[in-house]
Amino acid sequence: MPNDFANVDNGGAGLPGSPVDPVRLGFPALLAAFGRTEPIAAARELRAGNINTTYLAILDGGEKLTLQKINRHVFKQPEMIMSNIRRVTAHLRGKLPPDAPDPSRRVLSFMEKADGSMIEWDASGEPWRCYRFVEGATAYNAAVKPEHLCETGRAFGAFQRDLADFPIETLSETITGFHDTPKRYSAFIQAVEADRVGRRAAASRQIEAVRDRSSLASRIVDQLSGGALPLRVTHNDTKINNVLIDDSTEEAICVIDLDTVMPGSSLYDFGDMIRFGASSAAEDEPDVSKIDLDMGKYEQFAKGFIDKTRGFLSDSELIAQPLGCLVITYELAMRFLTDYLDGDRYFRVWDPEHNLIRARAQLRLLEDMESKYDAMTSYIKENIVLNDGSRDQSRR
Numbered sequence: 001m002p003n004d005f006a007n008v009d010n011g012g013a014g015l016p017g018s019p020v021d022p023v024r025l026g027f028p029a030l031l032a033a034f035g036r037t038e039p040i041a042a043a044r045e046l047r048a049g050n051i052n053t054t055y056l057a058i059l060d061g062g063e064k065l066t067l068q069k070i071n072r073h074v075f076k077q078p079e080m081i082m083s084n085i086r087r088v089t090a091h092l093r094g095k096l097p098p099d100a101p102d103p104s105r106r107v108l109s110f111m112e113k114a115d116g117s118m119i120e121w122d123a124s125g126e127p128w129r130c131y132r133f134v135e136g137a138t139a140y141n142a143a144v145k146p147e148h149l150c151e152t153g154r155a156f157g158a159f160q161r162d163l164a165d166f167p168i169e170t171l172s173e174t175i176t177g178f179h180d181t182p183k184r185y186s187a188f189i190q191a192v193e194a195d196r197v198g199r200r201a202a203a204s205r206q207i208e209a210v211r212d213r214s215s216l217a218s219r220i221v222d223q224l225s226g227g228a229l230p231l232r233v234t235h236n237d238t239k240i241n242n243v244l245i246d247d248s249t250e251e252a253i254c255v256i257d258l259d260t261v262m263p264g265s266s267l268y269d270f271g272d273m274i275r276f277g278a279s280s281a282a283e284d285e286p287d288v289s290k291i292d293l294d295m296g297k298y299e300q301f302a303k304g305f306i307d308k309t310r311g312f313l314s315d316s317e318l319i320a321q322p323l324g325c326l327v328i329t330y331e332l333a334m335r336f337l338t339d340y341l342d343g344d345r346y347f348r349v350w351d352p353e354h355n356l357i358r359a360r361a362q363l364r365l366l367e368d369m370e371s372k373y374d375a376m377t378s379y380i381k382e383n384i385v386l387n388d389g390s391r392d393q394s395r396r
């Protein structure tokens with residue numbers, strides 16, 4: 001397993017990130033808006049996320065806060081996002097057992113301004129939020145031990161379990177049609193037909209592979225609209241680096257990065273966790289012979305996920321999870337290919353073939369998942385039986 005990634009250590013051994021000047025970044029005014037007027041002893045930029053810009057501010061007296069500038073190009077309605085996050089974190093907090101140690105390390109806790117809002121707009125019109133920094137935990141970019149995969153599965157499983165009774169009608173769809181795979185398929189077909197930048201011929205094999213599988217696009221949305229799958233609160237960015245793992249106990253303690261929390265299907269979260277975390281290669285590996293679904297990693301994720309959701313998700317919903325792996329991988333292959341055909345308007349590319357390479361990699365992974373579909377499903381079935389009656393309620 002690779003262990004050469006730049007992981008972000010959140011304080012286990014020294015301070016994470018690199019020092020920045022809090023005054024130049026306007027932190028005193030931002031913190032004051034959230035009711036914190038103590039002098040700032042130090043500030044650091046955490047270089048882990050791809051979307052937002054995240055800082056640690058240490059106040060005189062030692063309190064550590066996270067200050068995060070929300071990427072408003074990606075998230076156009078930050079207030080709506082914070083309204084979802086406020087409800088979801090309150091619900092999760094309500095599920096902590098009364099004797100849970102360190103509750104503020106287990107659920108993100110956001111600061112409010114005097115008017116109750118959780119966003120402060122700075123002088124240049126950028127939205128910021130402020131929340132407690134979780135010390136002594138790490139957001140791994142890549143697992144350094146198999147147990148980290150299992151813990152990640154447990155964390156996202158517990159997220160599903162604790163939100164199983166959340167009133168979904170109070171949650172906004174902050175990115176419309178995020179997993180409307182049939183709509184994404186239509187956009188793909190339009191891009192093929194338009195052939196805006198003359199790349200269709202170069203992508204003909206990948207276009208065919210996506211077309212061949214068109215029936216996959218509607219499998220989850222149809223089951224959601226027909227009631228065969230329940231609507232769930234979905235995290236929608238279930239990467240391993242969105243889980244904080246305690247440096248001393250090595251338990252997953254907190255799910256972070258709640259910007260894309262929306263109504264959806266549990267299959268999306270499981271599917272994306274596997275697509276990203278259980279592939280043997282990077283999302284843009286050019287040598288497809290290196291890409292397959294690592295069943296060892298898959299089993300670790302699945303084991304943790306089942307451990308936490310067994311009895312809260314129905315057995316049939318659990319057994320359906322591998323379909324999420326196929327649909328999410330298919331959806332992403334299609335999005336990369338669409339963007340390639342459109343002339344790279346959405347994803348950042350390092351070279352003109354980048355989106356095609358990404359699409360090819362996802363299609364190779366999808367093919368391998370298809371060949372392992374029965375094994376993926378059997379593993380879940382066996383584990384449901386194994387876990388029957390012995391659900392471990394003690395660890396959160």
Ligand SMILES: Nc1ncnc2c1ncn2[C@@H]1O[C@H](COP(=O)(O)OP(=O)(O)O)[C@@H](O)[C@H]1O
Pocket residue numbers: 008010046048049050051052053054066108131132133134135139241242256257258
């Ligand atoms: N409350 C927190 N406590 C400790 N570290 C955090 C906290 N929130 C974020 N981080 C660190 O900052 C990184 C980026 O934050 P995240 O919310 O995931 O933003 P992005 O959307 O950019 O991925 C995380 O991977 C983690 O290392």
Ligand SMILES: [Mg+2]
Pocket residue numbers: 049050241242257
């Ligand atoms: Mg993140």
